[in-house]
Amino acid sequence: MSLVAEGVTCRYGQQTVLDGVDLTVEPGRVLGLTGPSGSGKSSLARILTGLRSPDSGTVLADGRPVAARRGRMSGDLGLLHQSPRAATDPRMRLRGIIAQPLTARARGTGPGARGAGRKADEARRVAELARRVGLTGDLLDRRPDQVSAGQLQRACVARALAAAPRYLVCDEPTAMLDAASTATVAHLLTSLAEDGVGILAISHDHALLAAWAHDVVDLSRLGAPHTGHPAGRRASP
Numbered sequence: 001m002s003l004v005a006e007g008v009t010c011r012y013g014q015q016t017v018l019d020g021v022d023l024t025v026e027p028g029r030v031l032g033l034t035g036p037s038g039s040g041k042s043s044l045a046r047i048l049t050g051l052r053s054p055d056s057g058t059v060l061a062d063g064r065p066v067a068a069r070r071g072r073m074s075g076d077l078g079l080l081h082q083s084p085r086a087a088t089d090p091r092m093r094l095r096g097i098i099a100q101p102l103t104a105r106a107r108g109t110g111p112g113a114r115g116a117g118r119k120a121d122e123a124r125r126v127a128e129l130a131r132r133v134g135l136t137g138d139l140l141d142r143r144p145d146q147v148s149a150g151q152l153q154r155a156c157v158a159r160a161l162a163a164a165p166r167y168l169v170c171d172e173p174t175a176m177l178d179a180a181s182t183a184t185v186a187h188l189l190t191s192l193a194e195d196g197v198g199i200l201a202i203s204h205d206h207a208l209l210a211a212w213a214h215d216v217v218d219l220s221r222l223g224a225p226h227t228g229h230p231a232g233r234r235a236s237p
C-alpha cells in the first residue's frame with residue numbers, strides 16, 4: 001500500500017520535464033523531494049494527485065489508478081500549495097475554508113446528512129482542527145486578506161486534515177512562511193505522518209528536509225547509475 005509513480009513522463013510541447021520517474025510515498029513516512037527550479041517538482045506533484053495525466057507511465061494510490069474527476073482529486077489524496085492565497089477563495093472566511101472538505105463530503109452523502117445536526121458537527125470539527133493548527137477562534141471569522149500568510153497556510157493545513165487524505169503532497173508548503181510558521185507547519189505534517197498519512201514534502205530548503213523527512217530524493221539526480229535505472233529517473237527512499 002503506497003502512492004507509486006512508475007515511469008512517469010511529462011512533456012510540455014517539445015520540452016520533456018520528467019522522463020521515466022519512479023517514486024514511492026509510503027504511509028506514515030515523509031519523503032522529501034528537492035531539485036533545482038524548473039526540474040519538474042510541481043509538475044510531478046500535479047501528476048501524483050491526478051490533476052494532470054502523465055504522458056506515459058502510471059500513478060497508483062494503494063493499487064488504484066489516480067485520476068481527478070472534473071478537476072477534483074480523489075479523497076485519498078491531498079495537495080498543499082506553496083501559496084495559500086492562490087489556494088483559497090478570497091471571499092470565504094477561514095472557518096468556511098477549513099470546512100470545505102466536510103461540506104463537500106456531506107453534499108455527496110445526500111439530503112439525509114444535511115441539517116442542523118450536521119452543521120453542529122461540522123462547526124465542532126472546524127474548531128478542533130483550528131486548535132490543532134494553532135488558529136484562535138477570532139481568526140476563523142476573517143477572510144484570507146485579513147490574516148498573515150502563515151495563518152492562512154495553517155488554515156490550509158487544517159483543510160487538508162479535514163479531508164483526511166491517505167497521501168498528502170506538499171508543494172513547497174513553507175516557502176512563504178517565516179521561521180516560526182515553518183516550524184509549526186513542519187511539525188503538523190510530521191504529526192500527520194505519525195497518524196499514518198504518507199507525505200511527499202517538496203522543498204528547496206535542504207536543512208528543513210534533513211530535519212523533517214525520513215528520506216530525501218533530488219529530482220535532478222534521479223537516474224544516477226546506482227539507481228539501476230539508466231533509461232529514466234528513479235526515486236526510491
Ligand SMILES: Nc1ncnc2c1ncn2[C@@H]1O[C@H](COP(=O)(O)OP(=O)(O)OP(=O)(O)O)[C@@H](O)[C@H]1O
Pocket residue numbers: 012017035036037038039040041042043044
Ligand atoms: N503548463 C505548462 N506549460 C508549459 N510549460 C510548463 C507548464 N508548467 C510547467 N512548465 C515548465 O516545465 C518546467 C518544470 O516546471 P515545474 O513548475 O514543474 O518545476 P519546479 O521544479 O516545480 O520549479 P520551481 O522550483 O521553480 O517551482 C519549467 O521549465 C516550466 O516552465
